[in-house]
Structures are given as structure tokens and as C-alpha cells.
Amino acid sequence: MHNKADNFLHQGVHPRKRKRERADARFHFYGLAAVSLALGFLVIFFIDIIGQALPAFHLTEVLVKVHYTEAVKSNYNKAIDHKLSRIVGRSWLRSLPMKIEANPALIGTEEELWIAADSRVDQYLKGHDGHGLKNKYRKIVDKMQQQGKVRDVFNWAFFQSGDSKLPESAGILAAAIGSLFTLLITMLVAVPIGVMTAIYLEEFATDNTFTRLVEVNINNLAAIPSILYGLLGLAIFINFMGVPRSSALAGGLTLALMTLPLIIIATRAALRAVPESIREAAFGLGASSLQVAWHHVLPLAMPGILTGSIIGLAQAMGETAPLIIVGMMAYIPDAPGSILEATTVLPAQIYTWSTESMRGYSERTAAGIMVLLTVLLSLNALAVKLRNRSEKNW
Amino acid sequence: MTTADLFLWFFGGLIPLAGFAYWLAQSKAIAAESAHTARFHSRPSFFGWYSLIWLALPAMAVALLCSILQMFHIYQIPGPILLATALILGMAGLWFSLTHMQADFRARQAVEKVMRSLLLTAATISILTTIGIVLSVVFESIRFFQVIPIWDFITGTKWQPDTAFLIGAGRGGEGVAPPLFGSLPIFAGTFMITLIAMLVAVPIGLFAAIYMSEYASHNNRGRLKPLLEILAGIPTVVYGFFAAITVSPFIVNVAHAMGLEADYTNALAPGLIMGVMIIPFMSSLSDDVIRAVPQELRDGALALGTTKAETIRHIVLPAAFPGIVSAFLLAVSRAIGETMIVVMAAGLRPNLTANPLEGMTTVTVKIVEALTGDQEFDSAFTLSAFALGLVLLTLTLILNIISAMVVRKFRQRYA
Numbered sequence: 001m002h003n004k005a006d007n008f009l010h011q012g013v014h015p016r017k018r019k020r021e022r023a024d025a026r027f028h029f030y031g032l033a034a035v036s037l038a039l040g041f042l043v044i045f046f047i048d049i050i051g052q053a054l055p056a057f058h059l060t061e062v063l064v065k066v067h068y069t070e071a072v073k074s075n076y077n078k079a080i081d082h083k084l085s086r087i088v089g090r091s092w093l094r095s096l097p098m099k100i101e102a103n104p105a106l107i108g109t110e111e112e113l114w115i116a117a118d119s120r121v122d123q124y125l126k127g128h129d130g131h132g133l134k135n136k137y138r139k140i141v142d143k144m145q146q147q148g149k150v151r152d153v154f155n156w157a158f159f160q161s162g163d164s165k166l167p168e169s170a171g172i173l174a175a176a177i178g179s180l181f182t183l184l185i186t187m188l189v190a191v192p193i194g195v196m197t198a199i200y201l202e203e204f205a206t207d208n209t210f211t212r213l214v215e216v217n218i219n220n221l222a223a224i225p226s227i228l229y230g231l232l233g234l235a236i237f238i239n240f241m242g243v244p245r246s247s248a249l250a251g252g253l254t255l256a257l258m259t260l261p262l263i264i265i266a267t268r269a270a271l272r273a274v275p276e277s278i279r280e281a282a283f284g285l286g287a288s289s290l291q292v293a294w295h296h297v298l299p300l301a302m303p304g305i306l307t308g309s310i311i312g313l314a315q316a317m318g319e320t321a322p323l324i325i326v327g328m329m330a331y332i333p334d335a336p337g338s339i340l341e342a343t344t345v346l347p348a349q350i351y352t353w354s355t356e357s358m359r360g361y362s363e364r365t366a367a368g369i370m371v372l373l374t375v376l377l378s379l380n381a382l383a384v385k386l387r388n389r390s391e392k393n394w
Numbered sequence: 395m396t397t398a399d400l401f402l403w404f405f406g407g408l409i410p411l412a413g414f415a416y417w418l419a420q421s422k423a424i425a426a427e428s429a430h431t432a433r434f435h436s437r438p439s440f441f442g443w444y445s446l447i448w449l450a451l452p453a454m455a456v457a458l459l460c461s462i463l464q465m466f467h468i469y470q471i472p473g474p475i476l477l478a479t480a481l482i483l484g485m486a487g488l489w490f491s492l493t494h495m496q497a498d499f500r501a502r503q504a505v506e507k508v509m510r511s512l513l514l515t516a517a518t519i520s521i522l523t524t525i526g527i528v529l530s531v532v533f534e535s536i537r538f539f540q541v542i543p544i545w546d547f548i549t550g551t552k553w554q555p556d557t558a559f560l561i562g563a564g565r566g567g568e569g570v571a572p573p574l575f576g577s578l579p580i581f582a583g584t585f586m587i588t589l590i591a592m593l594v595a596v597p598i599g600l601f602a603a604i605y606m607s608e609y610a611s612h613n614n615r616g617r618l619k620p621l622l623e624i625l626a627g628i629p630t631v632v633y634g635f636f637a638a639i640t641v642s643p644f645i646v647n648v649a650h651a652m653g654l655e656a657d658y659t660n661a662l663a664p665g666l667i668m669g670v671m672i673i674p675f676m677s678s679l680s681d682d683v684i685r686a687v688p689q690e691l692r693d694g695a696l697a698l699g700t701t702k703a704e705t706i707r708h709i710v711l712p713a714a715f716p717g718i719v720s721a722f723l724l725a726v727s728r729a730i731g732e733t734m735i736v737v738m739a740a741g742l743r744p745n746l747t748a749n750p751l752e753g754m755t756t757v758t759v760k761i762v763e764a765l766t767g768d769q770e771f772d773s774a775f776t777l778s779a780f781a782l783g784l785v786l787l788t789l790t791l792i793l794n795i796i797s798a799m800v801v802r803k804f805r806q807r808y809a
Contacts, residue, residue, distance in 0.1 A: 314627065377624070
């Protein structure tokens with residue numbers, strides 16, 4: 001270390017200078033603290049959500065002896081030991097009469113099967129508070145566990161079934177397909193209209209009152225709360241145009257209007273980034289303005305447009321409020337067959353589960369959130385990757 | 395024939411026919427050119443497009459006209475007749491376009507004219523959206539204010555809409571108390587939660603922006619910014635779950651340990667989480683404006699001997715102030731309109747209080763409450779959602795316009 005006293009600037013550091021330097025360091029620290037706080041929250045948030053979600057990905061199965069008899073057709077509880085009727089999941093029990101109808105040869109036989117346990121049993125074995133399992137059943141479960149009649153398996157039902165009134169068989173499949181339908185409509189409506197609007201504004205529009213009105217309007221639309229789009233969807237699409245309530249069409253159109261400004265803004269930025277020399281070269285060869293836009297500007301701006309569209313659609317996919325208003329939070333156990341049928345979507349499904357009181361739904365809410373976040377973060381990562389790869393310095 | 399079938403038949407027929415029209419006209423043009431019978435003004439593909447347009451536009455115009463007639467309940471045209479009319483008109487259009495195929499016909503100009511108007515139509519849709527939002531909110535609000543005086547709505551302090559259903563169903567008698575729609579406690583709740591959110595988002599967002607733009611290296615900034623923006627990419631329903639399940643009980647426990655009473659639907663939990671959600675808006679927008687401040691200003695200040703912090707505090711921030719104000723206003727409008735976090739974590743009971751540990755409700759919660767479940771557009775309760783929506787729309791529009799004006803001032807200064 002060199003001797004500071006040799007330097008005339010440092011001959012006896014003035015106390016006020018020291019104070020100022022400390023203030024300087026403090027300010028730097030505040031900035032660092034702000035960033036760390038925000039990122040710290042992110043870490044805590046993910047740990048908390050994943051911690052709550054993980055139990056939902058496995059569930060308890062119990063080994064039961066099933067007797068197929070004539071009486072089961074009218075009362076499915078007769079198929080198993082009376083004591084176990086609260087321990088075995090009810091949705092499986094309810095399917096028994098149909099199974100016997102379909103295969104009458106089963107009557108008179110019996111077999112041992114691993115069956116998904118009731119959600120309360122599942123929660124009790126996972127050691128969660130508020131499992132709601134009565135004391136006498138708890139003893140049975142403990143005994144079964146000692147006999148090795150209880151096992152823990154991966155929860156395939158969560159990905160293979162729709163919503164259910166019984167937590168042990170509630171899954172996200174119906175909501176995922178509903179999300180897909182809704183998003184498809186959003187994409188088909190919002191992307192072409194958004195890109196065309198942006199092309200018009202960037203490549204054709206002259207600076208007149210109409211153009212300025214459109215521009216101000218788009219910026220305003222981008223900042224309007226999403227719930228107001230829900231009111232628009234309800235009043236215009238459903239009440240006025242007669243689109244079926246809760247349908248993927250109503251939700252998709254509503255989300256399309258909501259995403260439109262984002263896509264327009266992103267596309268305009270991408271078009272503006274294409275250098276003027278490209279346009280001039282094409283004009284010089286005799287291309288018309290439409291040919292310039294279609295053959296030269298649009299292909300070069302494509303990566304930017306794709307990035308903007310993906311980000312916009314990802315946002316639409318996570319949106320809940322406008323969809324609740326157009327009725328997409330009803331109890332819908334089956335995947336929709338068409339865009340006019342009542343549908344639910346992933347975020348709405350998460351919301352519906354979060355309002356359920358049974359403990360088994362709580363972890364499924366978190367699991368649904370994990371699935372949704374995985375999809376959304378991968379979409380965003382894809383968009384960022386696309387942007388980085390195609391970033392060009394003209 | 396259902397509407398869905400009709401759509402399927404219409405587009406299922408239109409798309410292949412349009413492709414056929416394009417192929418027919420284009421190959422005719424190519425054949426004529428290669429046989430040297432004609433030298434056309436435009437490339438063959440433009441003749442293809444020209445025929446395609448003449449086939450599709452009349453058919454689509456018929457369909458549009460019919461759906462408008464049906465939408466206004468004027469006249470319902472049977473599906474098969476609609477399809478037949480569309481087909482005949484489309485074919486007539488195709489034949490008409492083929493008669494145009496002559497050497498000096500400017501097909502390109504004609505096609506481009508149509509394409510231009512198509513682009514213009516697309517641009518008007520954004521305006522139609524705004525008009526749609528305004529109309530849908532205003533019309534139902536007018537119906538609401540016919541029942542409930544606007545002054546009572548704005549200044550009333552009691553929100554008790556329970557009897558509105560009875561009155562809407564025509565069963566409001568002597569014994570039924572009139573419903574009260576005083577929105578003051580609802581707006582008080584909204585502003586309380588917005589205030590809490592801003593108290594979190596403004597300092598953290600602003601300091602994060604200062605750090606990223608002034609202190610962090612280029613590489614670090616490139617890494618930090620996407621990480622912070624993850625916060626904005628998380629769906630609000632997820633934040634709502636986190637606020638309700640994790641943060642709210644935590645606050646209740648902490649308050650209890652400090653000897654305070656807190657509701658599970660306290661305003662603090664949704665406020666704090668909303669603040670976290672808004673951090674990236676605040677930081678990204680502020681980061682942009684801080685970086686837009688010319689480097690000469692910083693160099694000048696540093697050359698006069700100020701420390702880096704002093705330069706930022708006395709030179710950079712005042713210069714970027716209008717941009718930061720505009721970011722702040724956008725963030726406020728975001729917080730006011732935020733729905734899912736408050737629906738899941740804040741209360742349902744309107745409560746006029748200054749204590750953030752008590753449960754209170756917001757405008758968006760009440761809109762959702764009025765529009766989920768049974769909707770009866772005769773009842774003032776359902777219509778109240780649109781009145782609240784009107785206020786929400788007005789508030790956000792005012793905030794956006796002020797913000798845009800402020801940022802324009804900023805741009806003028808350093809453009």
C-alpha cells in the first residue's frame with residue numbers, strides 16, 4: 001500500500017470528506033439492499049410454493065380386498081370391508097357399479113387392489129395439520145400401515161383428470177386443455193390484428209389526427225386494468241353478441257383484446273429496429289410499399305415480433321380476473337370438447353381450489369401454481385433466448 | 395343448424411375456395427404470359443390475390459351483414475340460405491375478377507389498395523376496443539345511477555347492497571330496507587392497499603433502478619434485470635395465494651406477538667405483496683429514464699468533485715424526476731386496478747378505517763363479488779360492478795394521461 005501522506009490530495013483527510021464518503025458508501029449499500037430484498041423475496045417465494053406443492057405430487061394408496069357381488073351394483077360400499085369405507089377414495093368406489101355392469105363375469109370373484117386413499121387419510125399420513133381424519137379411522141390407518149397395506153406413489157391422477165369434488169382425484173387436465181383452447185383463440189385473434197396494426201402504424205400511416213389517436217389509444221389500453229376487459233367481455237361478447245358464457249371463445253376473445261396493445265407495442269419496436277437502408281434499397285429496386293413491408297421489413301423483424309407475441313401470450317395465460325368476470329371459474333370436471341363449451345383455465349382452477357376448505361386442495365393449489373409457473377417461465381425464457389439469439393447490430 | 399356448424403361450413407368452404415381462386419387466376423396469367431398472348435402489367439401472383447379478394451370479400455360481407463342483423467335481433471336469416479348467398483356472390487366475384495385479366499390491368503395496385511384498407515381496419519380495432527370498454531361500462535352505470543343517486547354513491551359511507559336483489563326481483567315492500575351503495579369505504583380500502591403497495595415498491599424499485607443503472611456492471615445489469623422481471627411475470631393469482639396462505643398468517647402472528655389484533659383479511663398482506671409485484675414496473679421504467687439522462691451531466695458533476703452518491707442525488711435524480719413521476723403514476727394505476735391479490739387476500743367487508751391490520755375491501759373485489767354467481771342485470775347489486783368499473787376506468791385514464799404528459803416533457807428536455 002502506498003503512503004497516502006505522499007499524495008497532496010490526501011494530506012489529512014478532512015472530516016467532512018470522510019462523512020461524504022461514508023454517505024457515498026451508504027447510498028451504494030441502499031441500492032444493493034433494494035436489489036437483494038427483491039431477489040430475496042423471489043427465493044423465499046419459490047421455496048415456499050415448492051415446499052407446499054411437493055406433497056401434492058405423491059399420494060397414498062391402500063391395499064384393499066374387493067368383493068364383486070350382485071349387491072355392489074346398487075350399493076358400492078358393499079364391495080369392501082365396512083370399516084374401510086372412509087379410508088378408500090370415494091371416486092374409485094363410485095366407479096365400481098359401472099365396472100361390474102361392463103364386465104358381469106366379475107361377479108362372485110374377489111381381488112386385492114391398491115386404491116388411492118381418501119384425501120383425509122392422505123393428509124394424515126403426510127403429517128399435515130387440519131387433515132380432518134377422525135380418531136377411529138386414524139387407528140385403522142395406523143394398523144394398516146404396520147401391516148404394510150399402505151404405500152406412497154406418484155400422483156398421476158393430478159395430470160390425468162379434471163376437477164373433482166374429492167381432492168384425491170382432482171387434477172389439472174381439464175383446466176390445462178381449457179387454457180390451451182383459450183390461448184389458441186387469443187393467439188389467432190390478437191397476433192394477426194396486432195401485427196397488422198403495427199405494420200400500418202409504422203410503415204403506412206401518415207402523421208395525422210387518426211394516427212395520433214390510435215397511438216394514444218394503444219398506450220392507454222396497455223395500462224387499463226385487466227378486470228375492465230372482463231366487463232367489456234361480459235357486456236359486449238356475452239350479453240350483446242351472444243357468445244356462450246364461460247366458453248373458451250368468450251375468454252379467448254377477452255384476453256385477445258387485452259393482449260393486443262402489448263403485441264402492437266412489441267411489433268412496432270421490432271419494425272422500428274429494421275434500418276431505413278433496407279427499405280430504401282427495396283424501394284430503389286421498384287418494390288411497392290406493401291412489398292417492402294411484406295418481403296423485407298417483416299422477415300427481418302420476425303424474431304422481435306415472435307418475442308413480443310410470446311411474452312404477451314404468456315401474460316394472457318396467467319391472467320385470471322377478466323376470465324372470472326366472463327364466468328370461467330365454474331366447477332367443470334371434464335375437458336371441453338369445443339370452444340363453445342363451458343371451460344375453466346389453469347389460473348381460474350388455481351383460484352377455485354384456493355377457495356376450497358379441505359386441506360387436500362391447498363397442496364393441489366400450490367401444485368397447480370407450480371405447473372403454471374413452469375409453463376410461464378419456460379415461455380418467457382424461450383422469448384428471452386429468441387431475443388438474445390436474434391439481436392443484431394445493424 | 396347451430397352457429398358453430400354455420401361457422402364451420404362457412405370457413406370450411408371459404409378457405410379451399412379462396413385457395414382455388416388464387417390458383418386459377420395465377421395459372422391463367424402464367425399460361426397467357428408463356429403463350430406470349432399478353433404481357434401483363436402485374437406479376438401473376440397479383441392476379442391470384444385479386445381473384446381471391448373478389449371471391450372472399452363479397453362472401454364475408456354477406457356473413458358479416460347477417461350476423462349484425464342477428465345481433466341486433468332485427469332478422470334471423472336461415473343458415474343454408476346464408477351459405478348459398480355467400481357462395482353465389484363469391485362465385486360472381488370470381489368470374490368478374492377473371493374478366494379483368496387484361497394486359498394493362500393494374501392488379502398490383504388494386505390488391506395493395508385492399509391490403510392497405512385491411513391494415514387500416516386492424517388499426518381501428520384498438521379504437522373499437524376502447525369504445526367498447528367505455529360503452530359497456532357507461533351504459534350499465536347509467537342504469538345503476540337511475541336507481542341509486544350518484545351523490546349517494548360517491549359520498550355514502552355504508553355499503554349494504556343485500557336487499558337490492560329483492561327490489562330487483564320486484565319484491566321490495568314496506569319491510570325491506572333500501573339497499574345502500576355508499577362507495578366511500580371501498581375507495582378508502584383501495585387507497586389504503588395502494589398506499590402500502592407504493593411504500594414497498596417505490597423505495598425498493600427506485601433504489602434497484604439506481605443500482606442497476608449507476609453501480610452495476612454491464613454484465614450484472616444484464617443478469618439482474620431479467621431476474622427482477624420474473625417478479626412481474628408471476629401471475630397475480632399466484633401472488634394472491636401466497637399473500638393469503640403465507641403472508642397473512644405470518645402478519646397475524648407477528649401482530650399477536652406485539653400485542654396487536656390483526657384480521658386474517660388484513661390490508662397489510664395484499665398491500666405488501668402487491669408492492670413486491672410492482673417493484674419491476676417501478677425499477678424498469680425508472681432504470682430507462684435514469685439511463686436516458688445525458689452522461690455529460692454526470693461527468694460535469696464528478697469533475698466538480700462530488701461523490702457518486704451526490705451526483706446521483708443532486709444531478710441525475712432531479713434530471714430524471716419527471717420520468718420517475720410518470721413511472722410512479724403508472725405503478726399507482728396498476729395497484730388500483732389489481733384484482734386477484736385483493737380478491738384472495740383482502741376482505742369482503744367494506745370498512746372505513748386507517749388501521750391496516752383490519753380487514754378492508756377494494757373496488758376490484760366488489761366488482762368480482764357482484765359479477766360472480768348469479769347475474770341479474772335488473773338488480774342494482776350486479777349493476778354496481780359497472781359503476782365501480784366506471785370510476786376505476788376514469789381513475790386509471792387520468793393517471794395514464796398525466797403520466798404520458800409528464801414523460802413527454804421529460805423527452806422534450808433530453809431528446
